[in-house]
Amino acid sequence: MPPTAADPAPVGVLRERASAKINLTLRVLGRRADGYHDLSSLVAFAGTGDRLTLEPGEKLALALAGPGASVLAADADNLVLRAARHLAARVPGLVLGRFTLDKRLPVASGIGGGSADAAAALRLLARANGLAPGDARLFEAALATGSDVPACLQGRSCLMAGRGEKLVPVALPRFGAVLVNPRLPVATADVFRALSLAPGTRRSEPSPFPANLSREQLLDWLRGEPNELEAPARALVPVLDAVEAALNATPGVFLTRMSGSGATMFALYDDCRAAAAAARIVAGAHPAWWVKPTVLGGDARMEA
Numbered sequence: 001m002p003p004t005a006a007d008p009a010p011v012g013v014l015r016e017r018a019s020a021k022i023n024l025t026l027r028v029l030g031r032r033a034d035g036y037h038d039l040s041s042l043v044a045f046a047g048t049g050d051r052l053t054l055e056p057g058e059k060l061a062l063a064l065a066g067p068g069a070s071v072l073a074a075d076a077d078n079l080v081l082r083a084a085r086h087l088a089a090r091v092p093g094l095v096l097g098r099f100t101l102d103k104r105l106p107v108a109s110g111i112g113g114g115s116a117d118a119a120a121a122l123r124l125l126a127r128a129n130g131l132a133p134g135d136a137r138l139f140e141a142a143l144a145t146g147s148d149v150p151a152c153l154q155g156r157s158c159l160m161a162g163r164g165e166k167l168v169p170v171a172l173p174r175f176g177a178v179l180v181n182p183r184l185p186v187a188t189a190d191v192f193r194a195l196s197l198a199p200g201t202r203r204s205e206p207s208p209f210p211a212n213l214s215r216e217q218l219l220d221w222l223r224g225e226p227n228e229l230e231a232p233a234r235a236l237v238p239v240l241d242a243v244e245a246a247l248n249a250t251p252g253v254f255l256t257r258m259s260g261s262g263a264t265m266f267a268l269y270d271d272c273r274a275a276a277a278a279a280r281i282v283a284g285a286h287p288a289w290w291v292k293p294t295v296l297g298g299d300a301r302m303e304a
């Protein structure tokens, strides 16, 4: 029988959280000669996410549990296993083992669930093998697994640039937040492709992130910044207009925006109580959507 989220993990099992990644802003500055898009993004992590455990051993294996287990395969393509293989290729004699992924975040939703799982797998393997968190092979394995994995490996608010490999930590205040996904998966590649940028194209420069902003000043700055993947994602998922309208109609909302390549939208609130009240309203009106109240920034750790 597959494990369930409620099963206690055996003694000796290591645990990590895989927090949802939120792109508070996202500019696409151009497209590099290697085909990847050159980004500038302010990234924060949420107090919600997947959970991953590792029972260290010689053989690499993965079991799935939790509400998202049925929509994902525990096959070789799973980002947990891909990350483990990328690290094993760089660290001779790496102790591997059996991972169990408690999948809670919607898949292909712009909040980096797979990237967070891959990063959590790398952190678990680092702990099982006594690798220092700053070991360059962890970063290399992360980037080989996916563009969002290095940021998720650090798991801290940061400015992200390049294809996702240039990371500068930033301090952000804490906000309450509601994440809403209309349960329509979006392939990241399709959204980037819709921009129709030829390799080697430069279209803008990053706007500098002002230091030492108050919470109000940060909100003002955020309101003036875009997620430039939102327009192409809206063309693929028109229901985003309704998601945005539903969030914008909630009391106390500061800002509503799409994360990453979509289709998850987030809204910011003063605190987690305001977010929980807003989430109840949206979930009540739209029972088919995934609606999650949480916190962002400051620097969020996941709720137990």
Ligand SMILES: C[C@](O)(CO)[C@H](O)COP(=O)(O)OP(=O)(O)OC[C@H]1O[C@@H](n2ccc(N)nc2=O)[C@H](O)[C@@H]1O
Pocket (backbone or CB within 6 Å): 023, 026, 035, 036, 037, 038, 039, 041, 110, 112, 115, 145, 146, 147, 148, 149, 162, 163, 164, 188, 189, 192, 260, 261
């Ligand atoms: C949109 C973001 O979520 C913003 O944080 C990320 O840039 C996406 O990161 P990710 O899902 O880890 O992306 P990858 O798995 O590396 O690539 C998925 C697809 O998106 C394209 N891609 C990704 C990142 C990037 N900077 N430019 C791209 O063009 C890749 O060519 C690929 O076709």
Ligand SMILES: Nc1ncnc2c1ncn2[C@@H]1O[C@H](COP(=O)(O)OP(=O)(O)OP(=O)(O)O)[C@@H](O)[C@H]1O
Pocket (backbone or CB within 6 Å): 072, 077, 078, 079, 080, 101, 106, 107, 108, 109, 110, 111, 112, 113, 114, 115, 117, 118, 148, 186, 188, 260, 261, 262
């Ligand atoms: N552990 C995993 N969790 C989620 N998706 C996974 C996982 N392993 C492989 N995948 C595949 O990776 C793809 C991207 O999934 P993910 O949920 O990370 O997308 P995303 O939230 O849009 O990511 P990003 O914001 O980094 O672009 C999906 O097609 C999914 O099938």
